[in-house]
Amino acid sequence: MSNIRYSVVVPAFRENGNLRPLVTRIFGALSQVNSPVPAQEVEVIVVDDNSRDGSVETVEQLRREGYNVRIIVRTTERGLSSAVVRGFREAQGDNMLCMDADLQHPPEYVPAMLASMSPTKQFALGTRYAKGVEIDEGWPLYRRVISSGARMLALPLTSASDPMSGFFGIRKETFLKARNLNSQGFKIALDLLVKCQIPNDAIAEVPFSFGVRTEGESKLSGKVILRYLEQLAELYWYRFSAIIVFLVILFFILFVLMARALLSSYGGLDSKAQSKY
Numbered sequence: 401m402s403n404i405r406y407s408v409v410v411p412a413f414r415e416n417g418n419l420r421p422l423v424t425r426i427f428g429a430l431s432q433v434n435s436p437v438p439a440q441e442v443e444v445i446v447v448d449d450n451s452r453d454g455s456v457e458t459v460e461q462l463r464r465e466g467y468n469v470r471i472i473v474r475t476t477e478r479g480l481s482s483a484v485v486r487g488f489r490e491a492q493g494d495n496m497l498c499m500d501a502d503l504q505h506p507p508e509y510v511p512a513m514l515a516s517m518s519p520t521k522q523f524a525l526g527t528r529y530a531k532g533v534e535i536d537e538g539w540p541l542y543r544r545v546i547s548s549g550a551r552m553l554a555l556p557l558t559s560a561s562d563p564m565s566g567f568f569g570i571r572k573e574t575f576l577k578a579r580n581l582n583s584q585g586f587k588i589a590l591d592l593l594v595k596c597q598i599p600n601d602a603i604a605e606v607p608f609s610f611g612v613r614t615e616g617e618s619k620l621s622g623k624v625i626l627r628y629l630e631q632l633a634e635l636y637w638y639r640f641s642a643i644i645v646f647l648v649i650l651f652f653i654l655f656v657l658m659a660r661a662l663l664s665s666y667g668g669l670d671s672k673a674q675s676k677y
């Protein structure tokens with residue numbers, strides 16, 4: 401029987417330069433004496449979209465060195481969210497974590513993130529909006545603006561403080577209940593929070609300081625932002641369709657009643673006018 405209880409899923413596209421520091425730092429943090437999670441119970445799964453940049457060789461070398469890491473190379477699919485879903489499906493652990501490869505989600509927070517999940521805390525959320533943590537000063541202004549805008553638009557959907565951080569964990573039992581996930585774009589955490597109907601008290605928020613990418617490039621593009629807006633529209637409909645339908649019907653009934661009242665008052669005037677002559 402497998403002793404793996406925790407799975408760390410890393411979506412990666414052209415991240416070869418980051419994989420060695422990422423994996424060694426994750427297992428380094430888990431091997432500290434005060435780590436709440438034993439390193440032997442953790443696997444790391446890199447989900448790569450056929451980067452052909454040496455990522456496969458790097459992971460195989462790390463594996464030979466004794467790190468419990470493997471790589472899934474997808475050749476027919478692309479995209480961050482769908483890569484995460486694939487990793488979660490392949491995960492052996494009951495507690496699953498998603499983190500970026502580029503070290504913006506610092507590996508030193510992995511033990512706390514993994515340990516924060518439990519039967520009562522089905523969701524772990526790394527948050528950059530808490531006391532004592534911050535977004536690195538090197539993060540460009542335009543990215544801060546996009547991030548704040550995206551966060552504000554999601555406010556009616558969840559009260560979680562940072563559903564956009566991309567650093568999150570979910571228990572397998574809850575993930576398996578998710579239906580109709582939107583695997584396009586970057587915001588799979590938001591989709592899971594809404595569609596798995598995670599109540600606020602089932603979310604363990606773990607403050608973390610967001611780092612700066614030093615190797616490779618961000619894959620955020622205009623297309624990704626557009627996908628986010630589409631996803632928001634779908635989630636608003638998912639969450640509020642009953643209210644929207646109710647309001648439309650109410651408006652329609654009021655409209656019909658008002659129209660009838662107006663017509664009958666005009667009809668009343670007409671008949672009075674006719675009786676005069």
Ligand SMILES: Nc1nc2c(ncn2[C@@H]2O[C@H](COP(=O)(O)OP(=O)(O)O[C@H]3O[C@H](CO)[C@@H](O)[C@H](O)[C@@H]3O)[C@@H](O)[C@H]2O)c(=O)[nH]1
Nearest residue numbers: 411412413447449479480483500501564566586618619620
């Ligand atoms: N497999 C795969 N991985 C991808 C793809 N696109 C991006 N990734 C991987 O997903 C991670 C995040 O991608 P970045 O390109 O570094 O995104 P970002 O702009 O830094 O955005 C991140 O931070 C945001 C917080 O501000 C998050 O909102 C966002 O989800 C993401 O985590 C990286 O490990 C990257 O290699 C893809 O098409 N396929």
Ligand SMILES: [Mg+2]
Nearest residue numbers: 502504613618
């Ligand atoms: Mg990044």
